[in-house]
Amino acid sequence: MTVRLLSRLGIGLAWLVLLAAAPLGVAAGDNPLLPTIVPGKGDKCVEPTDVMRRDHMEFILHQRDETMHRGIRTTRHSLKECIECHVQTDDQGNYIPINDPQQFCSSCHTYASVKMDCFQCHATTPEQK
Ligand code: HEC
Numbered sequence: 001m002t003v004r005l006l007s008r009l010g011i012g013l014a015w016l017v018l019l020a021a022a023p024l025g026v027a028a029g030d031n032p033l034l035p036t037i038v039p040g041k042g043d044k045c046v047e048p049t050d051v052m053r054r055d056h057m058e059f060i061l062h063q064r065d066e067t068m069h070r071g072i073r074t075t076r077h078s079l080k081e082c083i084e085c086h087v088q089t090d091d092q093g094n095y096i097p098i099n100d101p102q103q104f105c106s107s108c109h110t111y112a113s114v115k116m117d118c119f120q121c122h123a124t125t126p127e128q129k
């Protein structure tokens with residue numbers, strides 16, 4: 001009984017450690033509880049990855065204010081650029097909207113219950129070239 005209990009506990013702990021150790025942003029393999037995030041194009045983001053994980057909304061929300069109210073326009077934190085790098089294509093080579101359920105912007109947001117209205121106005125794919 002004690003042995004069984006311990007081994008059950010052991011399994012439980014191993015799971016906890018695994019879950020805690022799995023960095024948000026690394027493909028979660030077969031665990032359906034964690035978002036699967038495909039890396040963007042190139043080898044780095046516009047800011048360090050850990051900063052982007054935590055603060056990406058600050059950059060784009062902030063820029064929206066500056067862009068809309070003060071006429072400042074930089075491309076470093078442009079929403080269009082985010083999509084250029086983070087969009088995926090399907091088997092036919094067509095862009096998949098960035099806010100589709102399994103796609104970059106939605107993978108975490110669904111997981112974290114974040115709702116955002118940006119794509120009511122903004123394009124979800126790069127302009128077709
Ligand atoms: C009601 C329509 C609308 C909504 C909703 C909206 N935007 Fe915008 N946004 C605009 C317009 C119009 C511009 C200026 C034209 C342009 O640059 O596309 C703009 C510009 C921007 C820019 C600067 C240009 C660029 O492409 O980088 C950013 C960044 C941005 N919006 C982010 C956001 C984010 C993030 C959200 C969601 C939190 C959002 N917007 C929601 C209409 C909207």
Ligand code: HEC
Nearest residue numbers: 024025040041042043044045049052053056077081082085
């Ligand atoms: C030049 C291409 C490029 C642009 C532009 C870009 N990204 Fe990235 N982004 C990447 C790459 C590559 C990574 C993964 C880096 C790594 O693995 O360390 C990444 C990582 C991220 C992450 C962390 C994902 C994770 O694994 O947890 C977030 C969030 C993110 N980007 C959001 C954005 C947003 C929002 C924008 C627009 C302001 C943006 N990115 C613009 C290439 C880009």
Ligand code: HEC
Nearest residue numbers: 025037053056057082083086104105108109112114115116
């Ligand atoms: C690594 C996971 C992850 C990825 C990838 C990601 N987000 Fe987020 N995002 C979050 C989390 C978590 C929050 C909520 C943070 C909070 O409430 O403090 C959030 C919040 C936001 C918000 C603020 C919503 C609001 O109104 O409060 C915006 C805007 C946003 N994300 C845009 C984007 C865009 C655009 C992309 C794709 C280019 C993206 N995010 C990709 C995790 C992610």
